[in-house]
Amino acid sequence: MxxxxxxxxxxxxxxxxxxxxxxxxxxxxxxxxxxxxxxxGDNQPPARTEAxxxxxxxxxxxxxxxxxxxxxFFEGWPQPKLALVISGRQDGYLEPCGCAGLDQQKGGISRxxxxxxxxxxxxxxxxxxxxxxxxxxxxxQAEIKFAISAxxxxxxxxxxxxxxxxxxxxxxxxxxxxVAGADPADSIFVSANVSLFDxxxxxxxxxxxxxxxxxxxxxxxxxxxxVNNGDIVFQPADEALEQVVGELQGCDVRILLAHxxxxxxxxxxxxxxxxxxxxxxxxxxxxxxQPEKLSSGAPLVEIAPKGMYVxxxxxxxxxxxxxxxxxxALDSRYGESPAMxxxxxxxxxxxxxxxxxxxxxKSSPHPRALEGDAPAxxxxxxxxxxxxxxxxYGIWSKTKHAHAxxxxxxxxxxxxxxxxxxxxxxxxxxxxxxxxxxxxxxxxAETPHLAGNQCENCHGPAAAHxxxxxxxxxxxxxxxxxxxxxxxxFAFENVCMKCHDHDNSPEFNEQTFxxxxxxxxxxxxxx
Numbered sequence: 001m002x003x004x005x006x007x008x009x010x011x012x013x014x015x016x017x018x019x020x021x022x023x024x025x026x027x028x029x030x031x032x033x034x035x036x037x038x039x040x041g042d043n044q045p046p047a048r049t050e051a052x053x054x055x056x057x058x059x060x061x062x063x064x065x066x067x068x069x070x071x072x073f074f075e076g077w078p079q080p081k082l083a084l085v086i087s088g089r090q091d092g093y094l095e096p097c098g099c100a101g102l103d104q105q106k107g108g109i110s111r112x113x114x115x116x117x118x119x120x121x122x123x124x125x126x127x128x129x130x131x132x133x134x135x136x137x138x139x140x141q142a143e144i145k146f147a148i149s150a151x152x153x154x155x156x157x158x159x160x161x162x163x164x165x166x167x168x169x170x171x172x173x174x175x176x177x178x179v180a181g182a183d184p185a186d187s188i189f190v191s192a193n194v195s196l197f198d199x200x201x202x203x204x205x206x207x208x209x210x211x212x213x214x215x216x217x218x219x220x221x222x223x224x225x226x227v228n229n230g231d232i233v234f235q236p237a238d239e240a241l242e243q244v245v246g247e248l249q250g251c252d253v254r255i256l257l258a259h260x261x262x263x264x265x266x267x268x269x270x271x272x273x274x275x276x277x278x279x280x281x282x283x284x285x286x287x288x289x290q291p292e293k294l295s296s297g298a299p300l301v302e303i304a305p306k307g308m309y310v311x312x313x314x315x316x317x318x319x320x321x322x323x324x325x326x327x328x329a330l331d332s333r334y335g336e337s338p339a340m341x342x343x344x345x346x347x348x349x350x351x352x353x354x355x356x357x358x359x360x361x362k363s364s365p366h367p368r369a370l371e372g373d374a375p376a377x378x379x380x381x382x383x384x385x386x387x388x389x390x391x392x393y394g395i396w397s398k399t400k401h402a403h404a405x406x407x408x409x410x411x412x413x414x415x416x417x418x419x420x421x422x423x424x425x426x427x428x429x430x431x432x433x434x435x436x437x438x439x440x441x442x443x444x445a446e447t448p449h450l451a452g453n454q455c456e457n458c459h460g461p462a463a464a465h466x467x468x469x470x471x472x473x474x475x476x477x478x479x480x481x482x483x484x485x486x487x488x489x490f491a492f493e494n495v496c497m498k499c500h501d502h503d504n505s506p507e508f509n510e511q512t513f514x515x516x517x518x519x520x521x522x523x524x525x526x527x
Contacts, residue, residue, distance in 0.1 A: 064103040066331035073312075073328050080314035080324070082209030083124045085116060086279055088131030088257075089164075090307040092145060094152075095344060103332040104506075106308035109152045110344070111330040113337035115310065116156055124314075125209030128156060131257045131281045131303050132217065133164025140359045141351065141419060142166070143174040148347045150178040153188060155339050160190045160204045162217030162257040164281065165226040172196060172231035192216045193240030195233040202244045205251060211315065213255060214248030216241070218268070220260025237264070241272050253277060253315070262300075269294045277313065279303060287311060287327050299325065306503075345413040352417040356436065361419055366428075366437040368461050368483075375463035378439040379428045379456050381449035384466050392523035396455065399521055405444065405451040416444065424499040427454040428461075431498045439463070458495050459484040488518055 096105035119126045134149035135142045146167060153161055168175065179189040180199055192202045203216045218237040219227075227234075237260065248254045256275040258265040265280035273296035283302025287309050291299035301311050307330070314324040351359065369377025382402075386393040396402055404425040408416040415421040423429040427450040428440020436442070439461070441450040456462050465480040486495070492513050500508040500517075508517065 064332065066103070066329075066333045070329040070331050073326055074314075077314055077324060077326075078316070079122070079124055080209075080316055081125065082211055082315045083119050083126050084213075084253075084255075084277070084313040084315065085119070085126060085128040085310055086131070086277075086301050086303070086313065087112060087128065087307065087310040088162075088259075088279070088281055088303040089133050089283070089305050090135075090149060091133055091305055092136040092142070092166075093306045094145065094148065094347065105332075106330050107306055108330060108340075109149070109156075109307075110337045110340035111334040112307070112310065113152075113156050113340045114334040115328060115330065117337070118334065119312070126157075127206070127208035127213060128158045129215060129255060129257060129279075130158055130161040131164075131279050132162035132167060132219075132259050133281060135164075135166050135170070138166065138169045140354065143170050144347065144350050146170055146174065147178040148343055150189075152340060152343055155343070158188050159206050159208065159213065160215040160217070160255075160257070161188055162259050163189065163191055163194050163219055164259050165219070165223040168194065168219075168227045168229055168232050172229065190215060190217055191219065192244045193218045193235040193237050195235070196231065202240070203247050205248065209315070211252040212250070213253050214251030215255045215257065216244055216248065217257035218260065220258060220264045222261055222264070223259055237268060238271055241268065245272055245274055249274065255279070262302075265300065266294060269296050269298055269300070273297070277301060289327055291325055299323070301325075348413040348415060348418060351419075355417070356419070356442070359419060361435050363436045363438045363440065364430075366440075366461050368464075369438070371483075372464065375467055377437070377461050378463035379437070379450060379461045380463040380466045381427070382452075382454040382456070383449055384462065385455050388469065392455075395521070395523045401453040401521065404453040405441075409444070424504070425453065426450060427452065427457050437461075453499075458491060459486060488514075488522070488524075492518075 090109075093107055095108040095110060096102060116126055116128060130153060135146050150161075175196060176199065179187050179196070187200055188204075190201050190204045194200070203214060205212065205214050207213075218240060219234065220237060224234045237258075241256075245254075254275045255277045256268065256272070257279045258268060259281040260268070262280050262282045265278060265282065269275060269278045275296070275298055278294060278296075278298045279301045281303050283304050285304055287302045287304050291301050291311070294300050299313075301313070303309075303311070310328050310330065312326045312328055314326070316322055316324070356363075366377035371377070382393060382396065400407075405416060405422070408414060408418075408421055408425050416425070419429075419434040422441065423431045423434045426441035428437045429435065430437065441447050444451055460483065462484060465484055468477045468480040471477070492510065496508075496513065496517075499505075500513075502508075
């Protein structure tokens with residue numbers, strides 16, 4: 001982040017975050033729009049298109065054309081013997097939320113399912129594998145999300161999936177409930193070197209498109225060190241592969257799913273040249289157009305973060321061109337999948353039924369509560385600001401900030417019970433850690449005065465300020481007033497970017513903040 005605004009975190013430690021309301025905020029981690037040249041062998045991310053530059057709000061943008069931005073897919077491909085879809089690194093992003101315009105965002109299980117259906121509709125035999133990392137946090141919501149992700153893989157017909165480190169940080173019972181089938185040998189989750197009560201298979205051998213696929217996965221040393229779960233037993237990846245690679249020897253295609261660094265993945269591929277396709281989780285943000293060819297002759301398929309891209313390998317009976325690869329951006333050309341929409345509704349229903357307490361989200365004192373006696377650190381709501389600051393209140397009330405919670409209620413399914421959404425769409429939450437502050441927003445029924453992204457998310461809890469204005473202590477009144485002041489520069493770096501991060505607002509940066517966003521919400525000196 002640009003450091004020209006030189007403020008320390010201790011200056012105003014209580015600051016929460018502005019919602020990304022001017023772009024409908026809440027995130028998926030998308031990179032800026034790109035243009036892909038399908039004939040290029042260049043492994044660098046394509047350049048941005050001029051059409052996308054300077055387009056911030058949905059109403060300001062021309063209609064988005066995903067093909068013009070991300071290129072055509074499968075051009076010139078004859079029907080393959082098998083289309084192998086390779087995914088992973090969902091990282092908790094079940095869907096793009098639409099904060100920067102849903103049409104411009106990539107990823108999500110619904111679009112992935114639509115891609116698989118599109119390939120099947122072409123008459124192509126399809127198989128799908130996943131390198132793992134369905135979630136990126138831990139706790140009750142992550143456990144529910146992992147179970148939903150596992151069910152999504154089954155409904156999409158996946159043949160195999162590995163594990164990521166955050167998957168394995170969940171409670172053993174929840175992992176087991178999500179991964180185990182009626183017969184453990186039928187589980188789509190597979191790992192050569194991760195053992196959970198010896199109930200997950202080390203390999204999977206399956207038939208697809210008239211071909212025999214032998215699949216295994218490993219968790220690399222770096223990622224093993226991130227897991228502290230006594231119910232999980234690890235083995236060095238190379239030792240584990242030595243024990244299982246013989247089982248795959250007669251397969252037409254042998255696939256290694258390595259949730260490991262690129263260097264470790266390459267070393268495993270060197271030691272075990274039997275693998276025809278090697279997948280690494282340690283990919284670039286935008287995968288290369290063509291995989292790197294390893295010393296063993298196998299392609300190194302890179303999986304990008306947050307499930308925005310998948311790689312499709314097409315297999316042919318052509319000695320001169322046996323395998324083709326296509327990088328696929330899961331953009332808006334792929335519509336919604338009813339089956340995945342139903343899973344998302346189930347997910348949101350579970351969150352609603354559990355509530356914040358059931359999700360283990362306990363309210364914490366706001367840092368400002370440490371600055372003085374009650375009501376320091378308590379939220380008052382923007383209505384309490386209106387009498388003294390009618391002009392500023394009027395400006396705020398006409399922004400999307402004021403309707404942030406309402407936008408969640410109008411979604412299908414509604415998202416106001418999702419902590420990862422409400423933290424930027426209400427008042428009185430920590431937007432990065434997804435927990436409420438004491439006296440912050442609870443629900444539309446209990447705390448309607450804190451709906452929307454209000455004044456206090458920028459300026460800080462104001463109950464002490466309101467109380468001081470009603471009293472006669474002029475010194476205290478001025479002290480509380482000073483606590484609520486902030487500059488545009490400080491707001492950008494310490495407030496706005498907490499919700500307008502790259503996940504949520506790919507177009508949001510210092511330049512667009514000053515030229516486009518700030519003028520829409522500015523109310524300096526307006527009483």
